[in-house]
Amino acid sequence: MTDTAIRKGLAGVVVDTTEISMVDEASNSLTYRGYPVQDLAASCTFEEVSYLLWYGELPTAGQLREFTARERANRALDRHTLDLLRRLPETAHPMDVLRTAISYLGADDPAEDDASVAANRAKAEAMLAKLPTVVAADHRRRRGLDPIQPDPGLGHAENFFHMCFGRVPEPEVVRCFEVSMILYAEHSFNASTFTARVVTSTLSDIYSSVTAAIGALKGSLHGGANEAVMHMLQEIGSAERASDWLDTALAEKRKIMGFGHRVYKHGDSRVPTMRAALDRMAALRGAEELMELYGALEAEMVARKGIHPNLDYPAGPAYHLMGFEVPTFTPLFVMARITGWTAHILEQQEANALIRPLSSYTGRERRPVPLPAQRLAG
Numbered sequence: 001m002t003d004t005a006i007r008k009g010l011a012g013v014v015v016d017t018t019e020i021s022m023v024d025e026a027s028n029s030l031t032y033r034g035y036p037v038q039d040l041a042a043s044c045t046f047e048e049v050s051y052l053l054w055y056g057e058l059p060t061a062g063q064l065r066e067f068t069a070r071e072r073a074n075r076a077l078d079r080h081t082l083d084l085l086r087r088l089p090e091t092a093h094p095m096d097v098l099r100t101a102i103s104y105l106g107a108d109d110p111a112e113d114d115a116s117v118a119a120n121r122a123k124a125e126a127m128l129a130k131l132p133t134v135v136a137a138d139h140r141r142r143r144g145l146d147p148i149q150p151d152p153g154l155g156h157a158e159n160f161f162h163m164c165f166g167r168v169p170e171p172e173v174v175r176c177f178e179v180s181m182i183l184y185a186e187h188s189f190n191a192s193t194f195t196a197r198v199v200t201s202t203l204s205d206i207y208s209s210v211t212a213a214i215g216a217l218k219g220s221l222h223g224g225a226n227e228a229v230m231h232m233l234q235e236i237g238s239a240e241r242a243s244d245w246l247d248t249a250l251a252e253k254r255k256i257m258g259f260g261h262r263v264y265k266h267g268d269s270r271v272p273t274m275r276a277a278l279d280r281m282a283a284l285r286g287a288e289e290l291m292e293l294y295g296a297l298e299a300e301m302v303a304r305k306g307i308h309p310n311l312d313y314p315a316g317p318a319y320h321l322m323g324f325e326v327p328t329f330t331p332l333f334v335m336a337r338i339t340g341w342t343a344h345i346l347e348q349q350e351a352n353a354l355i356r357p358l359s360s361y362t363g364r365e366r367r368p369v370p371l372p373a374q375r376l377a378g
């Protein structure tokens with residue numbers, strides 16, 4: 001049977017089942033493999049949550065030891081990848097750098113087309129380990145600095161700070177970062193994950209699926225919003241200007257970045273946890289003015305439009321206070337979402353059906369091709 005109803009943007013359409021996460025608008029909750037994300041963020045490391053998303057259960061001590069050892073052993077980039085990164089224009093957006101790096105890793109992998117579960121799990125683990133090294137190397141390159149080698153004595157988050165800044169910040173900062181990684185890791189059939197599943201459904205390789213997902217995440221209606229939030233807060237400048245700024249932006253029909261969500265219509269379940277992390281960062285760095293502006297814009301937006309912040313609203317300023325430059329924010333999202341994307345790629349492969357919807361044609365009526373003498377005349 002063909003369903004001819006058109007649902008723009010596939011809004012409200014259920015396209016498949018998933019066992020990985022549940023986004024529930026009614027109870028305003030998000031669970032990963034059945035566990036509330038807030039509870040995972042409160043007591044787990046990002047490595048434990050990555051394992052959970054891929055393997056379905058939290059790791060035992062032994063499983064975590066082995067998983068962590070593999071992650072640490074996989075972090076370094078070879079000479080060719082580092083050369084490739086060096087050759088990219090310094091003006092390239094860091095998301096373009098990531099997209100290129102993942103594509104290159106695929107081209108360089110002799111087992112690129114081995115789509116067995118074991119091979120794809122190994123490739124997913126390698127991408128999780130290598131992405132922070134790429135992001136950090138690119139962050140330093142844009143400052144004219146050489147890359148810093150990964151430190152196998154440090155955890156995922158600590159090592160990332162070490163590779164970016166040459167030092168590990170206060171444990172509180174590392175924890176806030178790790179909380180953001182856990183919250184960003186997975187969110188069911190969002191646009192970038194769906195993109196990865198579409199590419200996977202054609203029996204393409206895992207690197208192609210991730211490369212496409214990075215492209216989908218870059219847009220400002222999706223992951224790119226965490227950068228756009230910071231640009232917007234910088235443009236507004238102060239809490240006193242929030243109301244007038246919003247008047248103009250709404251009159252111009254601009255989308256207010258970091259607000260609204262396709263699924264959550266009464267607030268994003270992840271925001272309170274990320275807001276608490278942002279508050280801790282603001283207290284640590286003395287960012288009262290920024291937080292006043294943050295609160296003023298949120299209050300105006302909720303009062304006028306009834307539209308609540310999504311995860312990108314607190315995440316953007318939190319990353320700013322951690323010392324990252326704005327163009328690095330969406331790549332940080334990639335470092336987390338690589339887990340969700342690849343979990344979905346594996347799930348799609350397990351029960352694959354080519355994803356190919358229909359469209360309703362609204363173009364010209366059927367008509368004959370004119371003869372050459374007619375169509376080339378005049």
Ligand SMILES: CC(=O)SCCNC(=O)CCNC(=O)[C@H](O)C(C)(C)COP(=O)(O)OP(=O)(O)OC[C@H]1O[C@@H](n2cnc3c(N)ncnc32)[C@H](O)[C@@H]1OP(=O)(O)O
Binds near residue numbers: 221259263307
């Ligand atoms: C991690 C993530 O990817 S979360 C999403 C990050 N993206 C952003 O923050 C970008 C800003 N937000 C938006 O553009 C939207 O809210 C989206 C794309 C996220 C969701 O869009 P939709 O599901 O299509 O929005 P929805 O149907 O609820 O919109 C209802 C109305 O609210 C408006 N609206 C929704 N979000 C916003 C916003 N951020 N600013 C202004 N108006 C908005 C819509 O324009 C629409 O107005 P209309 O009825 O007059 O046409």
Ligand SMILES: O=C([O-])CC(=O)C(=O)O
Binds near residue numbers: 184187190262263311
């Ligand atoms: O679910 C969505 O549409 C967007 C989102 O919040 C995410 O990908 O984390």
